[in-house]
Structure formats: structure tokens, C-alpha cells
Amino acid sequence: MRRRSSLPVTFLVPTLAILLVLSMVPTLYAIVIALQNRELSTTGYSWVWFSNFADLFLDRRFLNAVWVSVKWEIVTVVATMVVAIGLGVLMFEVAGPRLRNFYCLLFIIPVLLPRVSAAFVWKFAYHPLYGIATYPYRLITGGLIFDPLSKPGTALFAVASVDVWQWGLFFAVIVLKLLETLPPQPIEAARLDHARRWQIHAYVTLPMLKAPLISLMFVKMIESLRSFDLIYVMTRGGPGVATETLDMYAFSQGFIESGKVSYASAMAVLMMIATVITFTMLWKRVQA
Amino acid sequence: MKPYPIRPGRLVAKAILALAGFLAVFPLAWTALNALKNNVDIITRVPKVIFTPTLANIGYILGRDSVLTGLYNSVVACGVAVLIGVVLGLPAAYAVARYPNRFAGDIQFFVLSLRFLPPVAVAIPLMVIWLQVGLYDTLPALIVTYSLLTISVIMWLAIPAFQGVPKEIEEAAFVDGYGAYAVFWRIALPVAARSLIGAIAFSFVLVWNEFLIALMLSSSNAKTLPIVASELSQQGMNVPWGILNASVVLLSLPPLLFLGVLSGFLNSVFRQKKS
Numbered sequence: 188m189r190r191r192s193s194l195p196v197t198f199l200v201p202t203l204a205i206l207l208v209l210s211m212v213p214t215l216y217a218i219v220i221a222l223q224n225r226e227l228s229t230t231g232y233s234w235v236w237f238s239n240f241a242d243l244f245l246d247r248r249f250l251n252a253v254w255v256s257v258k259w260e261i262v263t264v265v266a267t268m269v270v271a272i273g274l275g276v277l278m279f280e281v282a283g284p285r286l287r288n289f290y291c292l293l294f295i296i297p298v299l300l301p302r303v304s305a306a307f308v309w310k311f312a313y314h315p316l317y318g319i320a321t322y323p324y325r326l327i328t329g330g331l332i333f334d335p336l337s338k339p340g341t342a343l344f345a346v347a348s349v350d351v352w353q354w355g356l357f358f359a360v361i362v363l364k365l366l367e368t369l370p371p372q373p374i375e376a377a378r379l380d381h382a383r384r385w386q387i388h389a390y391v392t393l394p395m396l397k398a399p400l401i402s403l404m405f406v407k408m409i410e411s412l413r414s415f416d417l418i419y420v421m422t423r424g425g426p427g428v429a430t431e432t433l434d435m436y437a438f439s440q441g442f443i444e445s446g447k448v449s450y451a452s453a454m455a456v457l458m459m460i461a462t463v464i465t466f467t468m469l470w471k472r473v474q475a
Numbered sequence: 476m477k478p479y480p481i482r483p484g485r486l487v488a489k490a491i492l493a494l495a496g497f498l499a500v501f502p503l504a505w506t507a508l509n510a511l512k513n514n515v516d517i518i519t520r521v522p523k524v525i526f527t528p529t530l531a532n533i534g535y536i537l538g539r540d541s542v543l544t545g546l547y548n549s550v551v552a553c554g555v556a557v558l559i560g561v562v563l564g565l566p567a568a569y570a571v572a573r574y575p576n577r578f579a580g581d582i583q584f585f586v587l588s589l590r591f592l593p594p595v596a597v598a599i600p601l602m603v604i605w606l607q608v609g610l611y612d613t614l615p616a617l618i619v620t621y622s623l624l625t626i627s628v629i630m631w632l633a634i635p636a637f638q639g640v641p642k643e644i645e646e647a648a649f650v651d652g653y654g655a656y657a658v659f660w661r662i663a664l665p666v667a668a669r670s671l672i673g674a675i676a677f678s679f680v681l682v683w684n685e686f687l688i689a690l691m692l693s694s695s696n697a698k699t700l701p702i703v704a705s706e707l708s709q710q711g712m713n714v715p716w717g718i719l720n721a722s723v724v725l726l727s728l729p730p731l732l733f734l735g736v737l738s739g740f741l742n743s744v745f746r747q748k749k750s
Contacts (some may be wrong), residue, residue: 192655195574202567202626203582209623210589216600225603274495281488290492293499295738299730300503301684303701307708307723308502311509311716317518319505325520356499364745384484409590416686420705434595434687441599442691448599455596466591470584 214459221453227446239453249454251428252436258343259432263350263411268404270355275362276388291360298357302413306420309349310336336422339429346414346421346430354410358403365396401473405466412462433458503727510721517716532717536725545703546725552617552689552699553682559618560625560678565671567626568633569659573645583634589627597623598691605692612694620688625678632674635744636667673740676733683729700726 221239225232243249274294278287297305312320315334324333335345369392377387393400415434418424424431424439431439433454441451509517510533516526536542571579601620605611640663648658664671689699698706704722 192574194655194659195570195576198566198570198659199582202563202630203585205563206586206589206623206626209619209626210592210597212604213597213600214592216604217596220600220603274492277488277492281485282492290496291741292734292738293496295734295741296503296731297499299680299734299737300727301686301701301730303684303686303705304723304727307704307719308506310708311506311720312502316520317716319502319522322522330520352498352502356495359495360741364741368745412591412593413687415594416701419686419690420708434593437595437599438687438691448603451595452599455593455599458593459596462591462593463588467588470587 217452217456217459220449221456223449225449227442227448232449235449239450240457242450243453243457248428248431248436252431252433255343255428255430256432259347259414259430260408260411262344262347263354263414264404264407266347266351267355267358267407268400270351271358271362271403272393272400274356274359275366276392278359278363279366280384287363291363294356294360297353300353302353302416303420305349305353306346306417309345309352310421313345337426339426342422342426342429346417349417349421350411350414354407358407361403362396362400365399366392369395398473405469405473408469409466506720507724510717510724512717512720514715514717517720529717532715532721533725535718536721541698541703541706542700542722542725545698545700548614548617548693548697549683549700552614552621552697553679555618556621556625556682557629557675557679559622560629561675563622564626564629565633565664566659568630569637569663571630572634572637573663583631586627586630589623590631594687598688601688602691611692612697614697617689617692617697617699620692621682621685624682624685628678628681629674632677633667633671636670636674637663639670640666670740670743673736673743676736677740680730680733680737 222234222236223232224235224239278290282290300308309320312318313334313336315321315332315337321333321335325331335341373391373395374387377391382390412434414432415438418430418432418435419438422430424435428436437451437454437458440454441448505522511528511530512523512526513529513531516523571582597620601616602611605613605616610616644666645658645662648662653661684701685699686701686705689697689702690705693699693702704719704726707722708719
């Protein structure tokens with residue numbers, strides 16, 4: 188019935204053209220800047236080709252930032268998935284329909300918050316003297332001070348906890364909805380075989396949901412790259428460089444400390460290449 | 476043998492859930508409470524639950540020019556960017572969903588891959604570009620940059636929404652003599668409306684919450700609300716906490732208004748999957 192129509196062309200071409208321009212111009216320009224030696228304070232520049240990249244690999248702070256970013260990625264993705272699957276299965280097991288809806292609504296709230304807000308909320312909560320989250324510790328120890336954000340060993344985890352607070356709870360809702368879409372027969376069959384509850388989930392339901400769970404993890408990996416807001420508000424990359432991820436370091440090189448736009452751009456280009464290659468490969472695998 | 480075995484496992488599970496539910500909202504609720512406190516009631520070793528509430532913090536926030544400008548900038552930048560996203564994204568999504576061609580897969584992947592781009596990698600070159608054309612620190616620059624976000628997100632979420640519209644309805648409309656554009660306007664859009672509103676709300680929340688790009692593309696005139704809020708705290712903890720808390724609450728309210736729409740959207744996505 189569908190006749191030949193001009194609709195696909197008129198609807199698609201302008202949008203795709205605009206998307207292409209909006210995405211390719213900054214991307215290509217990032218590469219151009221990375222090959223120059225621009226600084227914010229001066230207008231002149233010259234081409235230095237790959238020397239920014241060569242400098243990066245000798246820059247210990249850059250290598251630290253790479254390591255912090257990798258740690259951040261692993262910690263947040265793993266913790267989010269564990270929290271999501273744990274809470275999702277618990278809701279599926281012990282909550283009735285009404286209670287489920289109630290929890291789902293609560294669990295969506297944190298992820299809707301601007302990350303700046305979430306960061307502030309927890310920055311106050313983690314305050315060593317007046318914070319609500321450190322209060323139990325003060326209470327139990329009789330007033331000892333615990334300052335998670337200013338210790339190199341705990342700062343990354345303290346910031347990561349905010350990310351997991353936002354995404355883990357949200358993904359728990361999705362895991363629950365995924366469990367609800369499963370057909371009941373395999374679960375009942377397992378129950379008749381006297382399988383325990385946790386066994387049912389470990390060997391029946393979660394394997395059935397393998398594909399959507401992997402997609403979910405993929406989404407989280409992409410979102411974890413956007414850690415800047417949290418870190419900027421909560422620690423500014425500190426104490427020292429303990430929470431300085433790549434985007435934080437690029438920002439401070441390009442803007443706060445020295446205004447070395449080209450150097451920062453070289454970093455951004457490396458990040459871009461790494462993420463585009465990694466995620467394209469992962470995506471093709473997920474789809475296959 | 477006990478007739479009603481008490482199952483400690485279930486109790487523990489319920490307790491964990493209740494704790495998680497508490498943790499989900501309590502920090503935010505506490506922030507909202509602190510926004511109503513005088514500074515002496517906030518800076519206490521033992522958290523105070525009972526206090527004399529004050530509206531001074533909220534009044535202070537709403538009376539500051541920088542906050543009002545930030546609010547205005549956020550509303551305009553996000554509103555216009557979402558509008559552009561709707562105008563360009565929805566038709567394109569419909570075309571991908573209903574007129575499959577051999578590029579459909581590639582188009583979908585391209586739209587998704589825009590999300591892989593690190594925000595820094597977009598913001599640094601754009602800052603240089605906007606500086607060169609003289610649009611740095613203006614709302615149009617921010618709007619154009621945000622449009623990349625809104626178009627791609629709306630398109631990505633609207634494709635499945637349009638695919639969820641029963642094909643039979645559209646075919647029937649074609650039989651009745653509707654043209655392709657009329658089918659889109661009169662049939663597909665209204666039928667998919669609920670999911671589409673969810674997608675649009677999601678894109679709004681995304682740009683409203685955006686921070687890094689706004690931080691890099693504005694220096695004074697075009698600062699959005701998240702930037703203004705974060706600057707309040709840069710004066711260290713010397714700023715009365717109540718004021719900071721009030722600004723956090725103000726910043727968080729608009730996305731929370733969409734809580735109902737978005738949880739409905741989530742439900743409809745999964746109901747679709749089930750059937």
C-alpha cells in the first residue's frame with residue numbers, strides 16, 4: 188500500500204546533514220587544534236604536528252589520569268551492575284505490585300538529578316564535621332573525624348558512590364522490568380525441581396537476560412565517561428591527583444592552570460579515538 | 476514442623492530494599508530541609524531535625540541576579556534546543572522506522588555513536604570556533620551545541636516509539652487515501668505521542684543537567700543554572716550552607732517535575748517489549 192514518496196528524503200536528509208556538520212566540525216577541528224600549539228592567552232600559533240602527543244606520553248600526570256579513568260570506569264560499571272541486579276532481583280522476589288511501583292518511583296529520582304546537584308548533596312553529606320553521612324561514624328566513635336573526600340585512598344570511591352547512587356538504583360528498576368518480561372514457565376519448572384531462589388536467578392533468569400544486561404552495561408560504560416561534573420564539584424581532581432580523570436585533567440590544562448588549549452585538545456583526541464574504537468567494537472559484538 | 480515457617484531471608488531482603496529506598500530519597504530530602512534552616516542549625520555536630528524554619532535562603536537565591544539570569548539562560552537554551560530536536564529528530568526517526576533502507580542500521584549507529592564522543596572533545600574545539608566567529612559566551616552558541624545532543628537523543632528514542640505504532644493503522648489510512656505526510660501527522664504522531672513525550676522529556680532533562688559544555692562555552696553572559704550553582708560553592712564553605720542547599724533544590728526541581736512522565740515512559744517501553 189505504501190507508495191513511493193518523497194517523505195524519507197525530506198525527513199532524513201536535512202536532519203542527518205545537520206547532525207553530520209554539528210558532529211564532524213568539532214571533531215575535525217579538535218584534531219587540527221591538537222596538531223598546533225594554541226594557547227588561550229595568545230592569538231598566534233604554529234603547526235607542531237605530533238609533538239603534543241609525544242609530550243603526553245612523557246607526562247606522568249597524564250598517565251595518572253589514564254589510570255584514574257580506567258579505575259573509575261571499572262569501579263562504577265561493576266558496582267552499578269551489582270547494585271542493579273541485586274536490588275532488581277530482591278524487588279522481584281519480595282515486593283508485591285504496589286510496593287514495586289513505589290520503589291521504582293523512588294529509585295528513578297536520583298538519576299534525574301543534575302549531576303551537579305547530586306554532587307553537592309553528597310559533598311554536604313560527606314562533610315567530616317557536619318555531614319549527615321559521616322554522622323553515624325561520629326556517633327559510634329564518639330566524635331572521631333572521617334573525611335572520605337580528602338583521603339587519596341577513599342576519594343575515588345566516595346565520588347563513585349554518588350555515581351552508583353544515581354545509576355545503580357535506576358538500573359535496578361530496569362532489571363526488575365526485564366525480569367517481569369520473562370515467561371513464568373522456566374521459573375516454575377526450576378521451582379518444581381526444588382531449586383533455591385538464588386539458584387533460579389543465577390542459573391535460569393539472569394542467563395536468559397544476558398543480552399539485555401550486556402546492553403545495559405554498555406550504556407553504563409558510555410555514561411561513566413561523563414564523570415566530569417561529579418569530580419569537578421566534589422574534589423576538583425584532588426586530593427592531589429587522586430581523582431583526576433582524563434576530562435578533568437584536560438579541562439585544567441586547557442582552562443584553569445595554563446590555557447594550553449592544544450595540549451588539552453590532544454588529550455581529548457586520544458580519548459575520542461579510544462572510546463570510539465572501543466565502543467564501536469563492543470557495539471558490533473553486542474549486536475551480533 | 477512449624478506450620479508457618481518464618482523466613483529470615485525474606486525479612487532481610489525486605490530490610491535491604493527499605494534501606495535502599497531510604498537512601499534513594501533521604502540525602503535529597505535532607506538537602507531540601509537544610510535549605511529551610513538558618514546556618515546555626517546546619518553547622519551542628521549532631522544533625523538537627525527540629526528547628527525554626529526560615530525562607531531567607533530561598534528568598535536570597537531567588538533575589539540574586541546571577542541566579543535569575545542562569546535560570547533564564549537554562550530555560551531558553553534547553554527549551555529551544557529541545558524544540559529543534561523535536562522538529563528535526565521526530566521526522567527523521569519516523570523515516571528510519573517506517574521506510575527501511577539499506578542505511579537504516581548505519582544511521583542508527585551513527586546517531587548512537589554521537590553519544591561516544593567525550594564532551595571535552597566537543598567542547599574544546601567548539602570554544603575555539605565560537606571565539607573565532609564571535610559567538611562565544613552567547614545563547615545561540617549554546618543552543619546549536621545542545622541541538623546535537625537533543626536531535627540525536629530524540630531520534631534514538633523515537634525510532635522504537637514509531638516502530639511500536641501498529642502498522643495496520645497506517646496501512647488503513649493509506650487505503651483511505653491519506654498521503655505519506657498526512658499519515659505521519661494525523662496517525663503516527665498522535666498514536667505514538669505518549670512514548671514521544673517521554674523521549675522529549677528525557678532529552679530536556681539531559682540538556683538541563685549538562686555541565687561541562689556549558690562551563691566551557693560561557694564566561695559571564697550565557698552561564699546556565701548548573702554553572703551558577705557550582706560557582707556559589709567555589710567561595711568555599713564560607714557561603715552559608717543554607718543558600719547552597721536552596722540553589723541545589725532550585726536546580727533539581729525541573730527534572731523532578733518529569734518523574735511521572737519518565738517512569739510512565741519506562742513502563743511503556745517494557746510493555747512493548749513484552750508483547
